[in-house]
Amino acid sequence: MKTENIKAYGTEAADKPLHSMNINRRELQHHDVEIEILYCGICHSDLHQIKNDFGGATFPIVPGHEMVGKVTRVGEHVKNFKTGDLAAIGCIVDSCGKCEYCGDGFEQFCDEGVTFSFNSPDKYLGGVTYGGFSETYVCNEAYVLHVPEKLDLASAAPLLCAGITVYSPLKHWKAGPGKMVGILGIGGLGHLAIKIARAMGAHVVVFTTSPLKVEDAKRLGADEAVLSTDKEQMKKYARKMNLILDTVSAKHDVNTYLHLLKPDGSVVLVGLPPEPLEVNAFSVVSGRHSFSGSNIGGIAETQEMLNFCAGHNITADIELINIQQVNEAFVRLEKGDVHYRFVIDMASLRNPQ
Numbered sequence: 471m472k473t474e475n476i477k478a479y480g481t482e483a484a485d486k487p488l489h490s491m492n493i494n495r496r497e498l499q500h501h502d503v504e505i506e507i508l509y510c511g512i513c514h515s516d517l518h519q520i521k522n523d524f525g526g527a528t529f530p531i532v533p534g535h536e537m538v539g540k541v542t543r544v545g546e547h548v549k550n551f552k553t554g555d556l557a558a559i560g561c562i563v564d565s566c567g568k569c570e571y572c573g574d575g576f577e578q579f580c581d582e583g584v585t586f587s588f589n590s591p592d593k594y595l596g597g598v599t600y601g602g603f604s605e606t607y608v609c610n611e612a613y614v615l616h617v618p619e620k621l622d623l624a625s626a627a628p629l630l631c632a633g634i635t636v637y638s639p640l641k642h643w644k645a646g647p648g649k650m651v652g653i654l655g656i657g658g659l660g661h662l663a664i665k666i667a668r669a670m671g672a673h674v675v676v677f678t679t680s681p682l683k684v685e686d687a688k689r690l691g692a693d694e695a696v697l698s699t700d701k702e703q704m705k706k707y708a709r710k711m712n713l714i715l716d717t718v719s720a721k722h723d724v725n726t727y728l729h730l731l732k733p734d735g736s737v738v739l740v741g742l743p744p745e746p747l748e749v750n751a752f753s754v755v756s757g758r759h760s761f762s763g764s765n766i767g768g769i770a771e772t773q774e775m776l777n778f779c780a781g782h783n784i785t786a787d788i789e790l791i792n793i794q795q796v797n798e799a800f801v802r803l804e805k806g807d808v809h810y811r812f813v814i815d816m817a818s819l820r821n822p823q
Contacts, residue, residue: 471594472497477819478604479793480532484522487797488603490819493532495608496594500547503614505557510602511536511627511786512812514658514719515742517800519589523744528589534602535561535587536630538623539816548611556617558776560630561766563587563599563609575770577613603793605820615773618780625785628658628811629776631766632786636663636715637775638767639738640670643713647671652707652714653692654727656683659717659740661787661810664690667715669782675707677714677727686809690787704730709757711735721745724761728753736760786811792818 473494481488498504516533518524541555551557564585565572571579578584585591587609588601601607617626636659645651651672653663660676667674668691676687676695687695696703704726711730719741727737728749736759739747749761767775779785787810791799799812 473595476605478532478600479796479819480530480600480603481520482530484520484527484529488520488533488800491530491532493600493604494595495606498543498545498608499610500545501610501612502545502608503541503548503551503557503611504543504606504608505537505539505559505614506542506606507537507602507604507816508539509537509624509627510534510814510816511631511788512796512799512803512814513628513631514803515631516601517803518742518744520800528598531589532600532603533588534604535559536627536632536813537587537602537607538617538627538630542606544611550611550616551614556619556623558615558617558626558630559587559602559607559609559613560615560634560772561586562769563613564593567612575768577768578766603796603814603819605816613769615769615776618776620780620783621776622785624790624813624815625788626776626779627813628662628786628788629779630772632658632662632811633666633779634767634772634775635659635740635765636717637666637778638771639715639740639764640667640672640713641771642764643736643738645670645672645713649673649712650675650710652677652711652727652730653717654698654714655717655741656680656687656690656810657717657806658786658808658811660715661690662784663715663717664692665782665784666779668692669778669784675711698726709733713738715740717741719743721747725750725753728759728761731757731759733757734759736762739763740765786813788813790815794818794822
């Protein structure tokens, strides 16, 4: 298969910094769309992958799965995109398209295994897929999304992972009017969860260990904010919460939050702690509580989320950086020093200063 050589940023090992490199993209197939990547968000899972926190990473890695840009070329059978369209690519770039889950719009649960935008087996070129820290991306139009023109492109980029990761469980567990929804942690995921849950009509309560973020939670739209290290404050919310969205990606005690649930309430984990979490039996059997999880969403639901966010003027709070600052950004991300999402201006890859 013909390929095109393009600029990218990646790393050859978990203990080496990201740097400029060249990678190959496949030549356009009949149903493919190529986008010029204008902005790419930096997700905590990018950090996990380049550090090989979960094992099994294949190097070299080019991270990035929150891509927004413009369509530059389309295959001859593409129906839904044309050159010049605003477009986005998120976590999923391929699936079998035949199993019951793909048929129901849950490509993330594909029986044959979903292809992610980076570090997944590449059935076209061999090796693994390379992500959005690059000039362009090519994939089948079925996995490309339309970006509503109302959205600011740079601050919309994190919606492609962080946005759908919180939108999907909030919708599934029916966040809305009359529901008290807790958000645990205010980071890239949590700050968007506050905005989306509020737009859905829920009463939003934020739990954070940071006194500084207590005030910022209210700016983001939370109805209440609780310092979770204050036991007296926490007692006030016992048996009050319908749903708690847990966005924390470090080891923590989930039993504390299971005790805040009403009967039949759920704590839903969307963060990715690298260590196992312990759940006490009485934390779930008392009150018929659930400790559940959720991971991204299907393509149709991601488009629905983008449209919802456009309708409610929701985007991420971002810090825009050049690609040459990416290693510094990962160090800061690991320390939690970002409010609330780094986004790379990909023009800096094409035209370094």
